[in-house]
Amino acid sequence: MQINDLFNILHNSLESQNNGKKISLKDMALSLGISMRTYQDWKLGRAKPQAASTVIRMLGRLEDDEIIRAVRKINRLED
Template sequence: MIETSDIFNLLHNAVESKNIGKKISQAQMAKHLGVSMRTYQDWRLGNSKPQAALAICQLLCELDEDDILFVIKKMKKLIGDSK
C-alpha cells in the first residue's frame, strides 16, 4: 500500500520536473501550500499523515485517466479563481 509520504514525495518531484529540474526547497513548497515547513517535512517523512490527502488520492485512483484530467483541470480553475 502506498503511504502519504510516498504521495508527497512523488508530487514534489513531479513539480520539480515541471520546473525543468529546478530544485524546489521544502520551505518553498510549504509556503506555496500555505503550511509550515515543519508540517511539510513531516508529511514527506511520514511523521504526519493528512488523511484527506490519502482519501483524495484513493478517489483519483478510482477514475480513468480522462476523468482524472477533467477533475484536475476543474480543481485548477477553482484554485485559480480563488486567488
C-alpha cells in the same frame, strides 16, 4: 504505499515538470498555504493527513483524462 511516498512522488513530479529544478520544502509549503514543518512531516511520514490520503486514493481510481479534468476544475475554484 505510505502517504509520504505519495507526497514524494508528487513533489518529484512537480520538479520534473519544472525542468528538473529543485523545489525547496519551504517554497512548496508556501505554495500550498501550509507551514514548512507540516509539509516536511508529511514528506517524512511523521504526520499522515487523512484528507490527502483519501484524495489521492480517489484520484487513483480515475482514468488519466478524468484526473486532468478534475484537477483543472479544482484549480478554477482557487481563482
